[in-house]
Amino acid sequence: MHGCRMELTRVAPDEAVGGDVVSYLSEGVVAVIGAGAGAVAARLAPQRRVIVIAPDARPAEGVTAHGLRASAVSGWLGVFRIAVEGGGELRADVVIDLSAPPLVARSVPPPGYYAPRDAAEITAAVAAAVALVGAFRKPKYFTYAPEICAHERQGQTGCTRCLDVCGAQAIRSEGTVIHVEPWLCQGCAACALACPTGALSVTAPNRAFLLDATHAALAQGGAARESGVLTVSAASEGAAALSAPVLSAYGEELGLEALAAGAQAVALTAEADAPPETRALLAERLAMAEAMTAALGLSEGAVRAVGADAPPAPTARPPRALRRRSRRRPPQRKRDFLSAALARLEPEGGLKPAPLPDGAPAAPSGLGWDTVSTPSRSGHVAKVVEIGRRRNLRVTFNPPNRWRQPLGRSRHDQDY
Numbered sequence: 001m002h003g004c005r006m007e008l009t010r011v012a013p014d015e016a017v018g019g020d021v022v023s024y025l026s027e028g029v030v031a032v033i034g035a036g037a038g039a040v041a042a043r044l045a046p047q048r049r050v051i052v053i054a055p056d057a058r059p060a061e062g063v064t065a066h067g068l069r070a071s072a073v074s075g076w077l078g079v080f081r082i083a084v085e086g087g088g089e090l091r092a093d094v095v096i097d098l099s100a101p102p103l104v105a106r107s108v109p110p111p112g113y114y115a116p117r118d119a120a121e122i123t124a125a126v127a128a129a130v131a132l133v134g135a136f137r138k139p140k141y142f143t144y145a146p147e148i149c150a151h152e153r154q155g156q157t158g159c160t161r162c163l164d165v166c167g168a169q170a171i172r173s174e175g176t177v178i179h180v181e182p183w184l185c186q187g188c189a190a191c192a193l194a195c196p197t198g199a200l201s202v203t204a205p206n207r208a209f210l211l212d213a214t215h216a217a218l219a220q221g222g223a224a225r226e227s228g229v230l231t232v233s234a235a236s237e238g239a240a241a242l243s244a245p246v247l248s249a250y251g252e253e254l255g256l257e258a259l260a261a262g263a264q265a266v267a268l269t270a271e272a273d274a275p276p277e278t279r280a281l282l283a284e285r286l287a288m289a290e291a292m293t294a295a296l297g298l299s300e301g302a303v304r305a306v307g308a309d310a311p312p313a314p315t316a317r318p319p320r321a322l323r324r325r326s327r328r329r330p331p332q333r334k335r336d337f338l339s340a341a342l343a344r345l346e347p348e349g350g351l352k353p354a355p356l357p358d359g360a361p362a363a364p365s366g367l368g369w370d371t372v373s374t375p376s377r378s379g380h381v382a383k384v385v386e387i388g389r390r391r392n393l394r395v396t397f398n399p400p401n402r403w404r405q406p407l408g409r410s411r412h413d414q415d416y
């Protein structure tokens with residue numbers, strides 16, 4: 001299993017479904033694909049309508065055989081389409097794919113698609129397929145604000161970060177904007193973590209909820225208060241001062257806000273089965289957070305990852321952030337939120353030079369918050385900057401105009 005949330009809930013017959021909910025309707029037709037499909041179909045046939053798609057398919061009681069080779073699977077629970085070699089398409093509500101390799105090569109497969117690799121997984125897939133008949137719903141996990149999306153400007157493709165990190169391949173480019181297929185999205189929140197502008201954000205839970213939970217955890221006493229370390233974990237990873245459904249929902253802006261609100265360190269534990277795209281992204285964002293906290297003069301590891309079982313060590317940094325605590329509600333937008341947290345963390349003497357983490361400044365795979373070396377961009381001095389909307393770089397902690405400079409044509413640059 002992957003580490004996304006797959007919260008399918010059966011819909012009661014008289015239940016209305018609307019709002020931020022995604023619904024599925026399955027009549028229970030199960031397609032079993034590939035070598036060995038006949039034996040699996042025989043286990044399903046007493047309870048479900050089954051079609052077998054395999055070159056050696058044989059008809060049996062309750063089983064419709066198609067002696068064809070499947071070439072592609074698209075769709076999701078209730079609306080799968082299975083393309084077959086030579087042309088043509090078959091439909092099913094649920095797919096059990098025994099092909100090697102599986103026809104859907106995603107780290108987060110669609111709801112209703114199973115690619116079991118051994119006997120135990122086949123048994124689990126059969127049980128799941130039998131259960132998937134009727135109406136189901138799940139939350140729509142995201143919101144999208146196209147007006148602040150940086151996907152395309154003046155005919156040039158710009159940011160593709162959300163497309164790159166979505167293990168469900170739920171996001172596609174549609175001209176100047178992106179489109180998220182809500183039936184494929186499974187709420188891993190990686191796109192929201194990757195999005196530099198906040199155009200994509202998660203709704204369950206949203207940033208405001210996690211902000212309140214952060215302040216509540218810091219105010220409550222207990223381990224977070226005593227050690228000064230705010231532990232944040234994915235819900236699947238056991239006890240922590242603060243639990244998020246998926247760790248990606250807790251972006252670096254919230255980690256820095258926790259520091260600004262008094263935490264001495266923030267220790268993050270990701271779900272053990274997070275998709276590989278999400279793991280790589282979390283590592284990248286932690287490197288960025290490390291660059292920012294270093295530039296702020298905070299101790300090493302002020303925002304850090306820990307394993308599920310590793311107790312976080314208290315930091316040696318003397319308390320200082322509480323004096324900067326703000327009573328004002330932070331801005332809603334991601335960039336503004338992060339900017340407000342950073343401004344409160346700015347040290348008395350101003351921003352200090354800090355060594356850059358490996359890879360982070362020289363390979364800004366994203367846009368928006370980034371680090372850049374000054375005065376020579378290949379040097380070792382980190383400044384936290386925002387890539388503005390008109391090809392400007394704005395350094396956060398200095399008089400606004402002092403560091404303002406046009407975005408030139410270097411490897412750091414992006415067209416915005």
Ligand code: SF4
Pocket residue numbers: 108141142165166167168169170171180184185186187188189190191192
């Ligand atoms: S990356 Fe975003 S769109 Fe893709 S599954 Fe995760 S939350 Fe959904």
Ligand code: SF4
Pocket residue numbers: 148149150151159160161162163178191194195196197198199200
């Ligand atoms: S990551 Fe954000 S800004 Fe970039 S394309 Fe996706 S939604 Fe737009």
